[in-house]
Amino acid sequence: MQVTETLNEGLKRGYQITISAAELDEKVTEKLLEAQPEIEIKGFRKGKVPLAMLRKQFGERVLGDAMQEAVDGAMSEHFEKTGDRPAMQPKMEMDGGDAWKPGDDVVVNVTYENLPDIPEVDLKGLKLERLVVKAEDAAVTEALENLAKTAQNFEKKKKGSKAADGDQVVIDFEGFVDGEAFEGGKGEDYPLVLGSGSFIPGFEDQLMGSKEGEAVEVNVKFPEQYGAAHLAGKDALFKCTVKEVRGAAEAQIDDELAKKFGAEDLAALKSQIAERLEAEYKGASRAVLKRGLLDQLDAKVKFELPPSLVEAEAGQIAHQLWHEEHPEEHGHNHGEIEATDEHKTLAERRVRLGLLLAELGRKQEIEVTDAEMTQAVLNQARQYPGQERAFFEFVQQNPQMQQQLRAPIFEDKVVDFIVEGAEVTEKEVSKEDLQKAIEALDEL
Incomplete structure (x- = not known):
């Protein structure tokens, strides 16, 4: 096996690895002999298959493995000898490509960029x-207030109260596209907080000012990037019934909240x-x-x-x-x-x-x-x-x-x-x- 340097410019390195046909054949023979004791073919006892027959039946497969091992071994030996550390996976190209045939020498061109030598750095002067x-107490209080908001309850408002931003409305709804109800567009007793942005843009805005017992028609357009492709960009009508209007009641900051x-x-x-x-x-x-x-x-x-x-x-x-x-x-x-x-x-x-x-x-x-x-x-x-x-x-x-x-x-x-x-x-x-x-x- 021969390794010849072809490029050495800055951090760029290039080498040509030549494996003679005789060396490759020797490796194939070595691998076949190693496997021979475990191979059994019809007409021959286990371990007694002639080498010529093993070569005919398994030679091509073993040849590829032997070639890869030879190249990998050559590169490992090269890196150990030179101390090179490739920055990325080396690029390998075989001369002849598809035109290569058994009996030919194997010539592989390897190129890579070597990691640079890192100079010593004085860390003591840093x-x-x-x-x-x-x-601070103010930051803790602010965090407590935010927790209280997440733990807030909603209490039913008196009948006739209009739903406002931050209120919760309990609704039944059904959605239609082109006059047809669509799958997944129906819900009952759904608690929706107005202003939460949890529904399609524009949906919650049209429920502002609604009252308990009212029927509200909500017209919206599904976003172009909506998750359900068959609804994306479509105009939709939602028929809603407001069953309750509830006002937010923040939790008290006390032991119960804790x-x-x-x-x-x-x-x-x-x-x-x-x-x-x-x-x-x-x-x-x-x-x-x-x-x-x-x-x-x-x-x-x-x-x-x-x-x-x-x-x-x-x-x-x-x-x-x-x-x-x-x-x-x-x-x-x-x-x-x-x-x-x-x-x-x-x-x-x-x-x-x-x-x-x-x-x-x-x-x-x-x-x-x-x-x-x-x-x-x-x-x-x-x-x-x-x-x-x-x-x-x-x-x-x-x-x-x-x-x-x-x-x-x-x-x-x-x-x-x-x-x-x-x-x-x-x-x-x-x-x-x-x-x-x-x-x-x-x-x-």
């Missing part, structure tokens, strides 16, 4: 600021809310501190970047931002999205910092534990109630998904390691100041 926010949310009393609920708020503040503060850290690291180190990684990252950024600007588009039938210079600049920063953190983590032997991965999978699985087992199996069979879950855990552990060695000062700020700092992150 100075970071951690914003600290206390859960018990509804699983707390022993109001004092315990306030304590739980304060803890939750401070946990949220700490998470936001960490995001600000992390950005400050990454900004300093980005200014400290420069090195050549693999173009393929930058291009892939820029494309991903462009795609993500496009969908954020077009939330109505859920699919991918939107044509090609061109990455701009701004996307490429951001991609360069992300790739550079990603490679730097990966190298720092490698040198410090930082790893993601099985327990941490299991917890990450559990957290994701909660988004699919009733399908947790299927999600677990999907992750187990999908290395790419495993990497998506592992990457942020690894990055956070590397960031924690760097922060531990940095000079960190704490600064107490208001909730509003922290919010402004978070908003500023999106502007960068």
Whole structure:
């Protein structure tokens, strides 16, 4: 087997691997002899099938395996010898392609971009600021008031009262399109809060001012992107009967409210809310501190970047931002999205910092534990109630998904390691100041 260098420009590498026909034939023979004791063919006892017959019957299949193993072995040996680490999966092309036939030498051209050497970074000079926010009484009270709103009850208004925004109407309804009732368009004793936006746009507005016992005809148009394709964009008439009008009665902020949310009393609920708020503040503060850290690291180190990684990252950024600007588009039938210079600049920063953190983590032997991965999978699985087992199996069979879950855990552990060695000062700020700092992150 022969490996010849064909390209060495910057981070680009190219090699030609030549496997002689004799070497390949030797590997095929080796594999057939290895399998021979377990093979049984009509007319021959198990393990006694002649090699010539094995070659005739299984040679072509074994040849493909032998060829793949030879190329993989050559590449593994090459990477071990050179220390190269491909930025992405190497591209492999076989000379001759479909014209290749048994008895020919196998010539494979391999190209890839090598990961760059990451320069040493002085982490001791890093100075970071951690914003600290206390859960003030006003914030706890605001959270309690919001909880009270979610726990509000609706009490029947006196007969003749007109339904207003925020009231609940109990209705019977039936929907018609082109004069025909449609499936799923009928309901009885349905409690609808006016202004909640839970029905088709315009539906709730037409029930404003209605009274108990009234029949109301509601004319609406289904959205173009409506879930049921046969109704999307169609005009519809809903015949409604208002059976009750109920007014909202907010729950009292007391021990009874606390018990509804699983707390022993109001004092315990306030304590739980304060803890939750401070946990949220700490998470936001960490995001600000992390950005400050990454900004300093980005200014400290420069090195050549693999173009393929930058291009892939820029494309991903462009795609993500496009969908954020077009939330109505859920699919991918939107044509090609061109990455701009701004996307490429951001991609360069992300790739550079990603490679730097990966190298720092490698040198410090930082790893993601099985327990941490299991917890990450559990957290994701909660988004699919009733399908947790299927999600677990999907992750187990999908290395790419495993990497998506592992990457942020690894990055956070590397960031924690760097922060531990940095000079960190704490600064107490208001909730509003922290919010402004978070908003500023999106502007960068």
